[in-house]
Amino acid sequence: MSVDDSPAVQAAARFAAEKIAPRTDLADVDGFPDDLWTAMAAAGLFGYGIAPQYGGAGLGPEDLARTAGALVRAGGNVPAAAAWAVHTTAARQLLQRLAGEEAKAELLPAIALGESSAAMALSEPGVGAHPKRLSTRAVRDGDAWQITGSKAYISNGPRADWYVVLAVSSEEGGRKAFTGFLVNRDWPGVTRATDSGVDFPGALGHCGLELREVRVPDRYRVGAEGAGDAEILRRVRIVEDSLMAPALTEAVGRRIAAAAAHLRNAGGADDETASALGRMASEQRLLALAAPHLLAHVEAGGDDAALFGYRAVAHDLHDGFDSLRQQLTGGAPLDALDRDMLQLGRVARSIDALRYRALGRGLVQKTQES
Numbered sequence: 001m002s003v004d005d006s007p008a009v010q011a012a013a014r015f016a017a018e019k020i021a022p023r024t025d026l027a028d029v030d031g032f033p034d035d036l037w038t039a040m041a042a043a044g045l046f047g048y049g050i051a052p053q054y055g056g057a058g059l060g061p062e063d064l065a066r067t068a069g070a071l072v073r074a075g076g077n078v079p080a081a082a083a084w085a086v087h088t089t090a091a092r093q094l095l096q097r098l099a100g101e102e103a104k105a106e107l108l109p110a111i112a113l114g115e116s117s118a119a120m121a122l123s124e125p126g127v128g129a130h131p132k133r134l135s136t137r138a139v140r141d142g143d144a145w146q147i148t149g150s151k152a153y154i155s156n157g158p159r160a161d162w163y164v165v166l167a168v169s170s171e172e173g174g175r176k177a178f179t180g181f182l183v184n185r186d187w188p189g190v191t192r193a194t195d196s197g198v199d200f201p202g203a204l205g206h207c208g209l210e211l212r213e214v215r216v217p218d219r220y221r222v223g224a225e226g227a228g229d230a231e232i233l234r235r236v237r238i239v240e241d242s243l244m245a246p247a248l249t250e251a252v253g254r255r256i257a258a259a260a261a262h263l264r265n266a267g268g269a270d271d272e273t274a275s276a277l278g279r280m281a282s283e284q285r286l287l288a289l290a291a292p293h294l295l296a297h298v299e300a301g302g303d304d305a306a307l308f309g310y311r312a313v314a315h316d317l318h319d320g321f322d323s324l325r326q327q328l329t330g331g332a333p334l335d336a337l338d339r340d341m342l343q344l345g346r347v348a349r350s351i352d353a354l355r356y357r358a359l360g361r362g363l364v365q366k367t368q369e370s
Helices: 007-020 034-042 061-075 078-098 100-112 228-265 270-291 294-300 305-329 336-344 349-370
Strands: 118-121 139-140 144-155 163-170 175-184 190-193 208-217
Touching: 007 034, 007 061, 034 294, 061 078, 061 228, 061 294, 078 100, 078 144, 078 163, 078 175, 078 228, 078 336, 100 294, 118 144, 144 163, 144 175, 163 208, 163 228, 175 208, 175 228, 228 270, 228 294, 228 305, 228 336, 270 294, 270 305, 294 305, 305 336
Parallel strands: 118 163, 139 163
Antiparallel strands: 139 144, 144 208, 163 175, 190 208
């Protein structure tokens, strides 16, 4: 445990060591196991990001980020930590921050107890979350809305009772405006598709949704009408990635330890390999110190450049480790966690590249104008 860990973070680490680390089935399950969800709920972890007036612990962003790190450091399973992070992000960033008081009072206490859960239904089949291509629509119907469309790739979707659905609520001159809505899985017109097309193993299950003229009372609207692009779509991924940054950094630390054990069992390391491993361990330690502060920066309204800078360094570290693994095992994963990280490493790099390009062009433009 880190000297910076609060009692809540220490409790999460103990839970992970006792309840997650011993599990040998988490690499093969499809979705979060019921018994583990119940145990995590009993430990109070699902209320960490929710304010006390709704029954939560009201942790600050740095403690939440350190909790994500502790779950992986002590538990050794990234998908399980990601499932917790999705639940926490949906509850804290969408319901608590953007929903109306009536909906918050109704839903958040059960979500804090883990008796209910929410997931984010933003992406659509074949187009992801690209705003120009989203087609799910919400049409005003008196004091309610009718929503029709399809959603896909919903992380933690099989576990969720409520989905934050992003829909086109108006369009003018080809420009779409989006609004978020809370949709219950059992409402008429809602069909859950268990095969989401996401090839990601373990406890972070996925699903899709089919919505056919689903009537949603306006009290379940999330955020201002027409503000879903800025309030939800642009923000939530940055916040979720910031929350997960310490977890992924701790996963790298465990991978480095696995490589060291492999070398020890193989008789030791030559100078070049030892130097490479030591450099990676030093870089991992630097990232571990920085990662918990990203969520606080983003929640305070800071830009996302720091997060993408962190990810650039993290990607370089992952690439260096992949080269070392190739040397050690011919590319075969060292363990189950390393296998999951190999798969995760293929995700989102194209998005990062677009962001780096946009930042660079902005800097050039600013230089030209000065």
